Amino acid sequence: MQFFKGLTIRKKQSSSSASAERWKKEQNYYLQNGSAVLEELLALCDGNCRIPIRYFTATEIENAIKHSENKMEHYSEVGIVTGSLDNRLVLVRFNRSCQLNIYRDIAITAQMSHLKNVLRLVGCCLEFEEPVMVYEYVEAITLSDLLYKKGDHKTREALSWVKRLRIANEVASAIVFLHTGFTTPIIHRDIKPHKVIIDQNSGVAKIVDFSLSISLPPGELELLTGNKSLDSMQSNIEEANAMDRVDSTTYPNPPIMVEHYIKQRDAIDISDPTLLEQHVIEIRQQLEDYLGLVKRCISSKGEDRPYMIHVARELRRIENCFRALTIGQN
16 A cells, blocks of 8 residues: 555654644644545545655645745635745645545545646645645646636637647546546546646646546536636626526526527537637638537436547547648648
8 A cells, every 4th residue: 555655654743843732633633634535545446546645744834835925726715826845846735615525636636647637746734624735836827717817818819729629638538537547437527617727838738626526417618618607698697616606496407508508509609709710711610510519518418418538539530620621721
């Protein structure tokens, strides 16, 4: 059980680094959180964990971020700050919501950290009330900011059709592994643009946060329209989680709303206007194919929705068609 090596050896703290009361509290948190992480790991992979992660103490985390002012908040429940550990930059994530299963997130992320499209987990700290996760450092921007940032037309212009297809492909490949790479298939359940970050140096898309992973819901593909789910139907509702923005008594099934919104519409009509400024004639077929895939993914009947591996294949086909088209034009 090499994976647990860093989690089972508890370093003693001297009285000079923490009071006895603080040490006792941290130890209690450590035991409670450690057992919860262990339980998730056993359920996830029967104890056959692939990748060890490093364990950090509360003091190490506090020292790592004490001079940090750089904060990337990719959604309301989680704050990510830049820190420094062992003279290298890292991203330190704090969970502020009891609704998120941070233990499951640690277990799943650790097992998927070898994938380029998952933000790599370096280690964790269990000595706080909620575990803290430490990731590799990347210069990143969320996909949500790229799509929706108001008044930043230049940023949205940079998100060309071919880049959107590449992001969709990269996210799909990671989700395929989530569905097929474990003893029991894992379903993310909450893929949204603010849970995808884009490495600004490499352009690679990386998923962050697997805390709600359990079962398969109807999916959402927002890269075509450049609009948040349900915005066109619910523009007067305050921004929040897509499933929380809808009054369940009035709209009991949000995916049905999305399906109704796009059912009778042409791909050109609902596409992000910045896409239409680029290659509207050349990409029309790819837009139609993409919209067709979206419609299948949000079907109200589960048996009508495609498997993720088929979604990934179709996205690759659409991307390859576009690349062949652009190469032919050159």
